[in-house]
Each structure stands twice: as structure tokens, then as C-alpha cells.
Amino acid sequence: MESATPVIVAIDGPAGTGKSSTSKAVAAQLGLSYLDTGAQYRAITWWMVSNGIDIGDPSAIAAAAGKPEIVSGTDPQGPTITVDGVDVAAPIRTQEVSSKVSAVSAVPEVRARITELQRSIAASAEQGIVVEGRDIGTTVLPDADLKIFLTASPEARAARRSGELKGSDVHSTREALIKRDAADSSRKTSPLAKADDAVEVDTTELTLAQVIECVVTLVEEKRAGK
């Protein structure tokens, strides 16, 4: 039987644009693997915090960057993440990790380590993969078959995030998101950025189902060689 060549889809954008929900659903519908690269940066941050590394000291972070073993399970129906064999899916979502992840992920040694891991996961995905993050289309997988850049207004992003965090207040969520985006966009090493050849989708006025349909259609068009 003829097998389709693997398709690589890069989905980038700031927090709260629906990246994770969209990426997981698109991968599940199309039978592709799924990789949440933010979870990997959160996992290494969790390890640094748990091991008493000073987050304010980039050289201490750089020196420890090679130590934790991070493993991502790429089934979109049940993605997993472990550090040294410990399931960290819940602890990587705490406020403490969210407030420290930008500082850790700005360190070049951390990015080099995680980028290498991401490339090897993408290369071994037999059917193809949807990889979501901040620098996937620009740095990690510049030859991806399709690049999507999701955006939404700060208000929509904060409202979605506080809904996810079950009732936390929208104003403080908005402030925290804006601060994290500014840090992620202004760092020297592979900042959050739209690749020149990415398709930008503004999700402010769209439902999740509409965004998923839009991305699935774009992947199918690519596969059909349009």
C-alpha cells in the first residue's frame, strides 16, 4: 500500500490563542503525532525550581541545562511529559512555573538542548506531526510543510486563559500574559516570531471548531499539492 509522506505542521503564537487545543485536535483528526514544546520548557523550568537552581542566574541555568531527561509522549489523545521518569503534567501548570518559564527558556543552552530534542521527535514521527510553540516555524523546523501563526486580542487571550484556570481573575491573567509575551518576544535567542511564510490566523472572533477546520483544510490542501 502506498503510504503518504509525513507532513510537518508548525503552529506558533502567543499564550491564549488556542494553540494547544487546535494543535491536538488537528493532529487527532489527521492521524498525526503532536508535540507541545511549551510543556518541555515548563518541564525544564520545573526541574530547575525543584533542584534549587537560582532562576535569576543564567549561568547556573546554563550549567544545569543538560541534566534533566525530558520525555514527551506524542499521542494527541493523551500527550504525556516526564522528567527523569516523573510525571510532571500537573506541576508544570502552576503559577510558579508560569512566572519563571520565560527566564529559563531565554537561556541559549536551554534552547539548544530542547531544540535538538524537538527535531529528533519530529524526524521520528512516521505519519507526521503537529508541533506547537513560539519558534517552530522560524528556528526549530524552518522546512515545515505548513506554518501557522495564531493571534488573538489580549482581551480574548486573557479571557480564555482565566477560563482554563477556573475563575482566576481576568485582569491579573491579562497582565501576566502580556508580561510573558513581552519577555518571549524580546529575548535574543529565537524569540516568539511569525515566519515570513507562515499563514496568520486571527482567532479573536472564531470558535475553536472554526480554527480547527481552517487549519485542517490548510493541511489537506498542502497534502493535495495545491
Ligand code: DC
Ligand atoms: O505554550 P506555553 O504557554 O505552555 O509555553 C510556556 C513558555 O515556554 C512560554 O512562555 C515561552 C516558552 N516557549 C518557548 O520559549 N519556545 C517554545 N517553542 C515554546 C514555549
